[in-house]
Amino acid sequence: MRATALFACLLALTSTSTASADDTARGVVFLDANNNGARDADEQPLQGIKVSNGRQIVKTDQAGRYELPVTDDTILFVxxxxxxxxxxxxxxxxxxxYIHKPNGSPKNYxxxxxxxxxxxxxxxxxxxxxxxxxxRFQALMFGDPQPRTQEEVDWISHDVIEELIGTEAKFGVTLGDIMFDDxxxxxxxxxAIAVLGIPWYNVIGNHDLNHEAHEDHLSDETFERHFGPPYYSFDYGAVHFIVLDDVEWRLNEAGQGGYRGGLGEDxxxxxxxxxxxxPDDQLVVLMMHIPVTKIQTPERLRLYRLIEQRPFCMSIAGHEHFHEHRFLKQADGWNGPQPHHHVVNVTVCGNWWGGMQDERGIPHATMGDGAPNGYSIMTFDGHEYQLEFRAAGRPADYQMNVDAPEEFRASDGADIVVNVFNGSEKSTVEMQVGPAGGEGQEWTKLAHTPMxxxxxxxxxGREDQVKDSLTKSASEQSLVFNPDNRNLYSTHIxxxxxxxxxxPGTHCVRIRTTDMHGMVHHGYRLVRVVE
Known part of the structure; x- marks a missing residue:
């Protein structure tokens, strides 16, 4: 049941009178049998439920009660x-x-x-x-929707949300940069996302901050108004999810604001x-905005020490505007017995909603690694998980781009390049060539070649030639192709x-790829061979 107006602002608080000024919060976690959001006398208290103040965690007693210290800037959460x-x-x-800010947020933001x-x-x-x-269940993972304007919110609706209506996913997560500063x-x-009808969790990103803030903890104030604590955790099924705030807002010597990857002591x-x-045998999934490898070194290594001995743990981030699987090893400061799987997730906005617009008026937004904009569907089953790449506005089986010349001389042969959007160093990619509609040669492996x-x-290059005549969008095509991503080496080629x-004649190039989870996808390319 959705929250009613009765407790939407209070966020599940029952209040009878003000407590003494001892800076200790007390309360009860209970089973709300009549769905009214308030604790009635006959409703069952819940024992052993974890409650936190953002640093400490306690479990409720037999009466469902907990106690936690608070300051004048504390968010309590279950x-x-x-x-x-x-x-x-x-x-x-x-x-x-429940947000406890007796004086509220700064008013000059x-x-x-x-x-x-x-x-x-x-x-x-x-x-x-x-x-x-x-x-066994599914969850949706959105990297960086990052709309600047209402027009770009509408692009998200038409390019991604509409095709997900009726999803079987149990919940969704936006991995930061929910907005582009506005x-x-x-x-x-x-x-728009609520149309999907599933709970939606949110990670804070560097474009979700109050840039007027002079301290990191004050940069989250608007995010907190809408979503609550910037870091928290929850269980679903057999999986434990931890949402991290790894965006640290700071001022330089000139008083100008900026950010870096950080976590903080609390x-x-x-x-x-x-x-x-x-428990050690429970799968833990860490969700963050900035990739874990970009968190400043002392804090990154402290985080590694906390998770590297766990046999079942992976992490996922956004931020980079490309899609990549990383496997952290000793050279990365990881000391665990097995490499740590870290996903840099495809972004909903792709290359910041740049590029020529299609018949719907939506830019193609292809990312710098050659992969389309989109999202991921993660399937969890006990300790096991798998990640499926989904290109926005494309069929589910659109998993690669096969690049080869239209024609080549029979005596010469030709290069072929395959971009497997969800590929990794653990994928295999094979090729078979034969007459269109006929039997092909034996399958041969292609070489993993980041480029x-x-x-x-x-x-x-084609868009560079015509970019001045492109229809201007609300973003003014200022990021048709971001300069930093123009020279990006894709790791999944x-x-x-x-x-x-x-x-001589038309031949069909068949591509078969098998990923780290054993999922198989196929792609095709027709080429002409001439004398």
């Missing part, structure tokens, strides 16, 4: 256990927290933060509701305590050679 859900807003945003919450209530209570959570668009974006303390309460995607390079000696 860590959703398996088999339960928290209240949801009308926009399907989980409401699992362009984008509104949290209104003053007043004195600490006598009891800060959290309702939960039972739900079935299967061992935080007034949070409501519009949330409303967050690391929370993660350490959180993991202490998670610039030649098809992307040609496309960028394979290269081979079409053999010489083929008979």
């Amino acid at each position: 860590i959703k256990p398996r088999g339960y859900r928290t209240p949801l807003s009308e926009q399907m945003v989980p409401r699992f927290y 362009q984008f509104a933060g949290v209104e003053p919450t007043g004195p600490l209530p006598e009891s800060v209570d959290f309702p939960l509701y039972k739900q079935d959570e299967p061992e 935080l007034n668009l949070f409501d519009s974006s949330n409303s 967050q690391l303390a929370f993660v350490e305590r959180d993991l202490e309460l998670i 610039r995607d030649p098809d992307y390079v040609r496309m960028a 394979w290269k081979g050679r079409l053999p010489a000696g083929l008979a």
Whole structure:
């Protein structure tokens, strides 16, 4: 059930009178049998439920009670256990927290933060509701939707949301850069995603901050107004998910704001305590915005020390505007017995909504690695997981681009380059060549060859020639092709050679790829062989 107006702002708080000024929050976690968001006398308290103040975590006692210290800038939150859900807003945003900011957020920010919450209530209570959570389930992963304007929010709706209506996923996650600096668009974006009818969690990104802030902890104020704590955790099925805030806002010597990858002492303390309460045999998934390899070194290594001995752990981020699987090893500062799988996820906005527009008026937004804009579908089953790449506005089986010349001489042969969008160093890619509609040669392996995607390079060159005449969008095509990504080496490219000696005529090049999870995909390219 979605949260009603009765408790949408309070986020599941029951208050009878103000508590004494001892800076200790007290409350009860309970089963909300009548779905009214308030604790009634006959409703069952829940024992053993974890509640946090962003640093410490405690479990409720037999009466469902907890106690935690608070300051005048604390967000209390319940860590959703398996088999339960928290209240949801009308926009399907989980409401699992209570914000305690007696004086509210700073008032001089362009984008509104949290209104003053007043004195600490006598009891800060959290309702939960039972739900079935299967061992096997799917979740959606959005990297960087990053709209600058309402027009770009509409592009997200038409390019991605509409095709996901009726999804079997149990929840979704935006991996940061929900916005492109205009935080007034949070409501519009949330409303569009809410059409999917599933809970939607959010990670804070560097474009989701209040840039007027002079301190990191104040840069999250508008995000907190809409989504609650910038870091937290929850269980679904057999999986434990940890959402990290790895964007550290800071001022340079000239007083200018900027960001870097960072975690902070309180967050690391929370993660350490959180993991202490998670069995070693449970799959842990860390979700963040900036890739873990870009977190400043001391904090990155501390995070590695917390997770590297766990046999079942992976992580996923956004930020980079390309799609890549990384396997962290000793050279990366990782000391675990097995490499750590870290995914840099495809972005919804691709290359920041750049490029020629299609018949719908939406830019193709191809990323610098040659992969299309899109999203991922993750399937979890106990300790196992797999990630499927989905290109926006394309069939599910569109998984690669095969680049080869239209024609070549029979005596010469020709190069072939295959961009497997979800490929990694653990993928295999094979080629078979034969007459169109006929039997082909034996399957031969292609060589994994990280390089610039030649098809992307040609496309960028064509757009350079006509970019001044492109229809201007709300973004003014300022990032038709981001200069930093124009020279990007794609890590998911394979290269081979079409053999010489083929008979003249049209031939079908068949590509077969098998990924690290054993999923098989096929692609095709027709070429002409001439005398």
